[in-house]
Amino acid sequence: MxxxxxxxxxxxxxxxxxxxxxxxxxxxxxxxxxxxxxxxxxxxxxxxxxxxxxxxxxxxxxxxxxxxxxxxxxxxxxxxxxxxxxxxxxxxxxxxxxxxPPEDRQLNGHGTFSQDGALLYTAEQRVEDSEGVIGIWDTEANYSRIGEFASHGVGPHDLRIMPDGKTLVIANGGIKTDRWDRTKLNIDSMRPNLSYLDADGMLLEQHEIPEFAQNSIRHLALRPDGLVGFAMQWEGEPGMAPPLLGLHRRGETPLLCEAPLADELAMDGYAGSVAFSGTGDEIAITSPRGGRLHRFDDEGQFLGAVSRADVCGLAAHDSGYLASDGLGGIQLVTADTATPLTRTEAAWDNHLIRLRS
Structure with a gap:
């Protein structure tokens, strides 16, 4: 009994x-x-x-x-x-x-845990005007929502915890959308930014790239020493070839990483994922539209391209990168070579998320 x-x-x-x-x-x-x-x-x-x-x-x-x-x-x-x-x-x-999320909030596809796993942070936006919100959820209390704060931008997408364990870096895409679909409403006036916030939501640092205001900052990669890589998607005039990758250290000006014109044009204005390599001395972006992966060193110099149809998911691998595509393939990318590893009867979506560094 x-x-x-x-x-x-x-x-x-x-x-x-x-x-x-x-x-x-x-x-x-x-x-x-x-x-x-x-x-x-x-x-x-x-x-x-x-x-x-x-x-x-x-x-x-x-x-x-x-x-x-x-x-x-x-x-x-x-x-x-x-x-x-x-x-x-x-x-x-x-x-x-x-x-x-609350009735007047939308989830924007990304989230991140605090370093100790006690909290979950989610990228969100207000339904009425796409103003950015970061939701806070207590993982020790059945993932109950315990608060939120502003992302300090429009349409936040990706976010990460910095190596100090107390600072959030946020990719505010800058795109205002219709209430419940993906129609873009403010392309001529968009202002994407990269923002750093403390644990209470206070803005510590923010960067825009005025010369490429229609380059939506979408996805992030983070190196253990605090170097941030950010991937962008061009929303401006078709046929342009803006840089689609940036690097940033806190307190400095963002560095835009440019590929040769023919390679940049082949990306079709779209970087779907970004990741540092396993060694951390280079970084890459993918374009499913262009069927390409572009590699750069950690000072922004173009290293080369790898072709792969519908490639998008990308993450660090001890030997370089692991990449996934919409045809079910998983490839190991080392230098300028992609070696097929497996193929699944499935269409992999946009991202590969590494569980540990």
């Missing part, structure tokens, strides 16, 4: 038990969303060799994801404008929590 004393003792023992870590689900190194041939969607865990460690279903198209730093939990985010984010147990695919 269970008494109150034994019941409380069991609760205490359970709370003292260590959380199930990533080793329990096959030690994946990456997570990525995909569309399956039957039209359903999934979130998968991938190992360094591209093989699957787990897969869990998603209710609709996913975009990016983030993984808890210790527990085998991942959050899959809906494509912008999103109305859901799912916290899943990567052992068995159980949905632990479904995050729903």
């Amino acid at each position: 269970t008494t109150r004393r034994t019941f409380l003792a069991s609760l205490l023992a359970a709370s003292a038990s260590p959380a199930v870590g990533w080793a329990a689900v096959g030690n994946p190194s990456y997570v990525a969303a995909a569309k399956l041939p039957d039209g359903s969607y999934m979130l998968a865990g991938l190992r360094e060799d591209g093989t699957e460690a787990f897969r869990v279903p998603l209710p609709a198209r996913g975009h990016a994801a983030c993984a808890h730093p210790e527990r085998a939990e991942a959050v899959g985010f809906a494509r912008r404008p999103g109305s859901y984010a799912l916290v899943v147990d990567c052992r068995d695919g159980a949905v632990l929590h479904r995050l729903t």
Whole structure:
């Protein structure tokens, strides 16, 4: 017979038990969303060799994801404008929590955990005017929403925790959209920016690139020494070839990384993902529209291009980069060579998210 004393003792023992870590689900190194041939969607865990460690279903198209730093939990985010984010147990695919933003907020496809995993930060925007909001969720209290603060820009997309563990860097895309679709409303007046905020949402530093105001700052990569890479998408006149990659250190002016004109034109004004290499001495961007991957050194010099149809997902790999494409392929990219690793009957979505550095 269970008494109150034994019941409380069991609760205490359970709370003292260590959380199930990533080793329990096959030690994946990456997570990525995909569309399956039957039209359903999934979130998968991938190992360094591209093989699957787990897969869990998603209710609709996913975009990016983030993984808890210790527990085998991942959050899959809906494509912008999103109305859901799912916290899943990567052992068995159980949905632990479904995050729903307030009625006048939209999720924008990305989120990040605090360094200790206690908080989840989500990129959001107000429905009425696309002003940026960063939602705050308490992971120790069933992922309850405990607050928010301004992103200090319009249409925030990606965000990361800086190596100091207390500063957020945010890619404010600058694009105002229609209430519940992706129609762009302010291309002639957009002002994307890269913003750094403290844990209370106070703006510490902000950078715009006035000469390329129609270059939406979309995605971020972060090196352990604090160097930030940001990928951009051109919303201006077609046929232009603006730089699509920038590098930034706090307190300095952003550096734009330019490829030769023919290579820049081949990217079709679109960088879908950005990542530092495994060694950190170079950085790359992908273009599914152009079917290309461009490599640069960490001072912004162009190193070369790799061709791959519909390539978009990109993350660091010990040997260079891991890249995914919409045809189900996973490739290892080293220098100017892409070596196929695996192919899945699925269309990988935009991002590969590395679980650990």
